Amino acid sequence: MATIIAGVGSSHVPAIGAALDNGKTEEPYWKRVFSGFEKSKEWMAKTKPDVAIVVYNDHASAFSVDMIPTFALGCAAEFPPADEGWGPRPVPVIKGHPELAAHIAQSVILDEFDLTIVNKMEVDHGLTVPLNLLFGQPRHAWPCPVIPLAVNVVMFPPPTGHRCYMLGKAIRKAVESYPRDLRVVIFGTGGLSHQISGPRAGLINSKWDKAFLDNLSKNPKKLTRIPHVEYMREAGAEGIEMVMWLIMRGALDNNVEEVYRFYTVPASNTAVGHIILENRSRAGRRRSAASKGKQAPRRKTNHRLAA
């Protein structure tokens, strides 16, 4: 049986990708941002998931206004990085997991989530930047297959936070009914507060962001009741991307272990937020229930990471 072992929340600011691609990571401005992901890369290197499901949004790269799917699941064997106007980002082609993706599609559609199946798609910074932040900059290949789930948050209205959360639950059910033993990490990306359009551009709301992270960890159901207008008012018109984090959260246990968090302002026009949440049952499943005693030391390690 496949298992979701952890969730990762991460901003996907395009300028972070540009800083990586142009070798600016050592500049003080960017070092402040990247330093917050050093521990996360260590965590990911230790966790070694078999598959990553990445919830993200396309920014007028793969989808124009010709088609605006609310939920689009990438079922292809591979997803090339999109040319966003400066040539495709110099990152490896993203290999998919078509078999698990097809299984998820079949399961969640029967669970009444009518998502769009995409068999050909390029992926933009929304997906590739979080991969870099957690997996570093591999030259030839990403360490595991990736299933992209593109969510419309560009045209209003995006799916509600509650709908996203429930989709996360349906994805979890789908993953757990997959017959092969796979350890899956799910990413929720975008945000945190930012507005990049109109006279109010530049808006940042750190208090709101931090409350969002607190609730994401401890009380996610509270977040599912936030109306769209509140996201836009408090976290900026584009801050509404944060609903995507609720898909990730919905796919996890009710009670999770927050093993790491990072927050900094700004990267370009955006507040950068990052969190790692582990399902408490993960160690047991991973070691095929060899002995319960093995779980305890593992958890302690995670606490140290959080400190």
Place this chain on the structure above:
Amino acid sequence: MVRRPQEYDDIPGTFVFDAERSRQGYGINMFCMSLMKEENRRAFKTNEAEYLKRFQLTDEQRDAILKRDYNRMLELGGNIYFTAKLGATDGHSFQHLAAVMTGSSQQDYAAMMLAGGRSVEGNRSRSGKDKHARGRGKGKSQAKSKSTAKRK
């Protein structure tokens, strides 16, 4: 072209790209999308008005594009991820566009971001009617979030 009033119209300085604007702005956004191709960028720069004839645009929309009135483009159905492609075609950084939309110099805008961005205080509502709702929804979380403040 009369917009039905929406709750989010009360958010100051914000043009929400909703289904109605998406319908109106299809031509603007598809024009911007076309600029992803080098040959189209060249054709546009050679004769802007002529190139715009390829797209279904109202006179107001065409005018806003030619004048690079970014806020007006948003108001008439443009979306920022699309209009940013026009800015890039002009050789501008995104920060330049942001400064233009906010009516400030790029230097001032950059300084504001470095100092933590535009505060939400005083920028929530045109009418001020959000204050009660805010008190109800936000009071607790603001107190709670203090411990996680880690701004560098």
